[in-house]
Amino acid sequence: MRQVIISQMKEHASEVKQMRDAQLLSDLFxxxxxxxSQTIATYLAFGHEFNTVPLIEQALKDGKRILVPKTYPKGRMIFVAYDKDQLAPTRFGLMEPISDEEVPKSxxxxxHVxxxxxxxxxxxxxYGAGYYDRYLSDFTGRTVSTIYDFQEQSFTPDPYDIPVQEVLRR
Incomplete structure (x- = not known):
């Protein structure tokens, strides 16, 4: 299922994707x-995912603190304050903070998952590494995801899967 949906995301017509991203962004705002929320953690997206750049830019204009993930071996992940000038590429091709200064979960x-x-x-x-399930296992704040309609699927979750509280679809 993972590979099929990733392929659909990559084949998503760019003008349709841009329209859906704008609608999802409006729904999120x-x-x-x-x-x-004053402190929001989001991700730096692959090109086929929901584009988080407009979210980050507007949230900063709205006076919100933005955090992005930094990953480590064995599925460890932390969130670090976003600074567009302090990012480096990972082995997966994503940008990630250089800093190791973790912002506490509390x-x-x-x-934004x-x-x-x-x-x-x-x-x-x-994507299979379990970073978010581990991180969310004891997180007490709110969670939200922004997805395209075709990403909604029927499946039985694994016992360690942590559900997102709100899923916005377009």
Whole structure:
């Protein structure tokens, strides 16, 4: 399922993707979770994923603190304050913070969670490394994901899967 949906994401017509990204962004900005969050963790997206750059730029203009993930071996992940001038490419081709200065989970109001497939209860299939499931296992803030309609799938989650609280679809 993971590979099929990733292929669909990569084949998504760019003008349709841009339109859906704009609609999803509008939905996210209108959400209670966004409006009532001061510190938001998001991700730096692959080209086939929901484009997070406009989210980051507008959230900063709105006076919100933005965090992005930094990953380590064995599935460890932390969130670090976003600084566009302090990023370096990872072995996966994503940009990641240079800094190791972790922001405590208790400081994060909202995590914008990536994923490949989501079921109706918000469980997700990611890229397979388990970073977000580990991180979210004891996270007490809000979680949200922005997905394309074809990413919603029917599947039985694994026992360790942590559902996203709100999934916005277009």
């Amino acid at each position: 209108a959400s209670h979770a966004y409006k009532h 400081d994060i109001d909202l995590i 990536p994923g490949v497939a989501f079921n109706e209860s918000g469980h997700r299939i990611g």
